[in-house]
Amino acid sequence: MSIRAKAESLWNVDILGKNVLAFQRWQAERRPFKSSKWRTDILAEPLRIGARTKELIGLHYLEGRYANGHRPVAWVTSGGPVEILQALGYYVLYPENHGALCGTRRAVVDISTEAENAGYSRDICSYARTDIGSMLSGKTPVGKLPKPDLLLACTNICQTVLSWYRVLAKHFNVPLILIDTPFVYKEAPQHALDYVQKQLEDSIPTSEKVAGKKLEYKKLQQTLQLSKDATELWLEIMGRGKHRPSPISVFDQFIHMAPIVEMRGERVTVDFYARMLKELDERIEKGIGAVKNERKRLLWDNLPIWYRLRYFAEYLGERGISVVASTYTNAWGELAPLIDVNKPLESMAKTYIYPILNRGTQYKLDTMRRMIDEFHLDGAILHSDRSCKPYSIGQVDQRNRLIKEYGVQALLLEADHDDPRAFAEEQVAARLAAFVEMLED
Amino acid sequence: MDKIVALGIDVGSTTVKMVGVNASGDFEWNYLEGSDPRVEDQVDSFLQRFRTETGMTDSVPLVATGYGRKLVGQAEKIVTEITCHAKGVFKQLGHGGTLIDIGGQDSKVIIIGEEGQVVDFAMNDKCAAGTGRFLENTAGRLRVPLDQMGEVAIAARDEVAISSTCTVFAESEIISLIAHGVKVEPILKGLHRSLIIRVVAMVRSIGLIPPLMLSGGVVKNPAIRKMIEEESGEPVILPEQPQLMGAYGAALIAQKIAVG
Ligand code: SF4
Numbered sequence: 001m002s003i004r005a006k007a008e009s010l011w012n013v014d015i016l017g018k019n020v021l022a023f024q025r026w027q028a029e030r031r032p033f034k035s036s037k038w039r040t041d042i043l044a045e046p047l048r049i050g051a052r053t054k055e056l057i058g059l060h061y062l063e064g065r066y067a068n069g070h071r072p073v074a075w076v077t078s079g080g081p082v083e084i085l086q087a088l089g090y091y092v093l094y095p096e097n098h099g100a101l102c103g104t105r106r107a108v109v110d111i112s113t114e115a116e117n118a119g120y121s122r123d124i125c126s127y128a129r130t131d132i133g134s135m136l137s138g139k140t141p142v143g144k145l146p147k148p149d150l151l152l153a154c155t156n157i158c159q160t161v162l163s164w165y166r167v168l169a170k171h172f173n174v175p176l177i178l179i180d181t182p183f184v185y186k187e188a189p190q191h192a193l194d195y196v197q198k199q200l201e202d203s204i205p206t207s208e209k210v211a212g213k214k215l216e217y218k219k220l221q222q223t224l225q226l227s228k229d230a231t232e233l234w235l236e237i238m239g240r241g242k243h244r245p246s247p248i249s250v251f252d253q254f255i256h257m258a259p260i261v262e263m264r265g266e267r268v269t270v271d272f273y274a275r276m277l278k279e280l281d282e283r284i285e286k287g288i289g290a291v292k293n294e295r296k297r298l299l300w301d302n303l304p305i306w307y308r309l310r311y312f313a314e315y316l317g318e319r320g321i322s323v324v325a326s327t328y329t330n331a332w333g334e335l336a337p338l339i340d341v342n343k344p345l346e347s348m349a350k351t352y353i354y355p356i357l358n359r360g361t362q363y364k365l366d367t368m369r370r371m372i373d374e375f376h377l378d379g380a381i382l383h384s385d386r387s388c389k390p391y392s393i394g395q396v397d398q399r400n401r402l403i404k405e406y407g408v409q410a411l412l413l414e415a416d417h418d419d420p421r422a423f424a425e426e427q428v429a430a431r432l433a434a435f436v437e438m439l440e441d
Numbered sequence: 442m443d444k445i446v447a448l449g450i451d452v453g454s455t456t457v458k459m460v461g462v463n464a465s466g467d468f469e470w471n472y473l474e475g476s477d478p479r480v481e482d483q484v485d486s487f488l489q490r491f492r493t494e495t496g497m498t499d500s501v502p503l504v505a506t507g508y509g510r511k512l513v514g515q516a517e518k519i520v521t522e523i524t525c526h527a528k529g530v531f532k533q534l535g536h537g538g539t540l541i542d543i544g545g546q547d548s549k550v551i552i553i554g555e556e557g558q559v560v561d562f563a564m565n566d567k568c569a570a571g572t573g574r575f576l577e578n579t580a581g582r583l584r585v586p587l588d589q590m591g592e593v594a595i596a597a598r599d600e601v602a603i604s605s606t607c608t609v610f611a612e613s614e615i616i617s618l619i620a621h622g623v624k625v626e627p628i629l630k631g632l633h634r635s636l637i638i639r640v641v642a643m644v645r646s647i648g649l650i651p652p653l654m655l656s657g658g659v660v661k662n663p664a665i666r667k668m669i670e671e672e673s674g675e676p677v678i679l680p681e682q683p684q685l686m687g688a689y690g691a692a693l694i695a696q697k698i699a700v701g
Binding site: 400403404427430433437438441 | 520521522523524558559560561562564646647648
């Protein structure tokens with residue numbers, strides 16, 4: 001550990017950064033909301049918690065910037081079992097989350113082109129391309145990303161991560177822990193659970209070695225508890241969408257989900273979501289809907305279209321349509337009940353084998369149907385994501401069955417979650433317009 | 442002629458159509474001409490013609506549809522072609538089913554419910570193969586006039602398979618077929634087949650609910666209807682003026698505004 005790195009981090013993060021960010025948040029919270037860009041004629045004012053989201057994420061990336069040299073750094077896939085690393089004091093970076101950030105900041109084409117120029121095909125997931133492009137060029141809208149000392153890839157979301165993380169491992173020349181999670185058709189068989197648990201156990205010595213310390217069982221339990229608490233709160237937050245009008249739209253969820261993805265096992269994350277839940281309850285009490293004149297309610301399937309969140313929120317909001325549930329944000333909450341702090345590794349194996357992308361397409365269809373009932377939805381937008389094959393497979397059938405067997409309207413919209421070059425402006429607008437007319441008819 | 446209470450205009454990529462309807466929504470008047478890039482001026486001249494031809498001076502509500510719909514400043518409302526075609530065809534034929542609309546720039550399949558509502562739709566507007574443009578482009582290579590393509594294709598005894606689904610590659614394929622001495626007629630028939638197979642696949646993807654109906658300008662080509670019937674195994678019903686169904690549907694929506 002370098003004393004200099006430690007001192008730099010202390011000064012830039014703990015003394016300067018933390019206070020500046022807190023002050024900025026404090027200012028933002030006190031200022032009455034005013035923005036020429038936000039359509040307050042159709043949408044509720046942005047959630048106040050937004051100031052804290054900014055602070056939290058800002059601080060997270062700032063910590064990352066000064067992490068190398070005094071704190072072990074791990075790069076992890078979004079569905080990776082992160083609690084062991086957190087309990088060991090790692091700074092954890094989620095390249096997918098960074099990719100989403102690049103998407104909202106419209107930086108993807110520039111960064112991804114770096115990867116494409118190095119020979120990576122445009123058919124590869126845009127998160128992977130953005131990350132590899134960033135790795136090769138150092139480009140990032142957050143200033144600087146810390147170099148990893150350890151990589152952790154879990155195949156419970158897709159097989160892309162397998163090759164992607166091998167590229168990272170070769171480039172950074174650091175160990176790669178691979179957690180292979182067998183696909184679950186209905187129920188995960190015991191041998192599959194045992195297999196995942198064994199891999200988790202096996203990952204500990206390497207993680208300890210890189211971190212230079214031993215894993216404390218108690219610390220792991222605490223981290224898991226925090227993870228569970230935050231996840232449960234997130235689940236409750238999403239459940240508030242059942243109210244009419246819904247106090248929160250999925251576009252809000254997409255923005256405020258960052259902490260549950262990248263800061264799951266931390267105390268601040270639990271406090272953050274508790275505060276957010278409170279704000280939503282205030283909205284419910286006052287009858288405030290995320291969309292002012294909520295007339296129709298929809299479901300969103302698949303990843304967000306990060307560079308077009310505002311476009312969708314406004315186009316639909318203007319027509320009194322609120323998108324109140326999504327299979328994507330739900331994926332970060334639905335597994336909360338499986339976490340059991342008394343059986344850390346056993347329950348982690350379960351939690352990390354059951355994500356929606358590691359299950360059969362029937363499960364997704366069932367999830368959508370359940371949401372249609374519970375959230376009283378009139379229809380669904382299924383984003384067919386050019387990048388994310390495991391999420392998009394089966395959507396044509398799922399859409400047809402929602403219409404024919406479930407009697408709701410459903411639209412398949414082709415785009416890409418991060419790469420705007422796969423977003424055909426006119427075609428999207430034409431389909432969306434016809435879909436909205438159908439809903440209104 | 443009954444009093445016209447509402448107008449619909451369909452500003453398409455190749456032609457602009459206007460239809461006037463009476464208070465019961467019956468077809469009373471129409472006009473069609475090639476598209477002009479100065480949309481608002483062209484709409485003005487359409488309105489002028491409407492007044493001169495019908496002698497009507499009151500202003501009536503206008504609803505616009507088609508590619509250029511957003512440019513029609515004179516319109517009270519703009520509505521997509523999907524809804525308009527469905528409304529027009531339903532009013533004229535009196536039943537729902539599956540409507541295929543092959544336009545110059547895109548093709549659509551619309552499932553119309555028992556009350557004339559749009560139940561589902563599929564669109565192809567990302568790839569020229571599967572649209573009228575596919576035939577236009579490729580037939581240009583064969584030097585067959587557009588309005589004779591259908592007859593020539595139907596009359597052909599033989600047919601060659603065109604394997605390229607892409608319009609640009611299909612064109613190169615034609616060049617090489619010609620270079621190998623293949624006759625124009627079988628190539629043309631193969632081109633029609635290739636287009637129709639794509640369209641019927643789109644119908645199948647959202648599920649055919651009979652009867653099958655057809656609208657849009659491409660309908661004037663007789664091979665299209667015949668081959669859709671062959672490929673789908675379903676008889677195809679045509680409205681009286683297939684090319685005007687979008688404008689007619691728009692007029693019906695305007696008529697709702699007029700009579701309240
Ligand atoms: S392919 Fe899908 S699951 Fe895999 S990294 Fe890309 S977006 Fe995530």
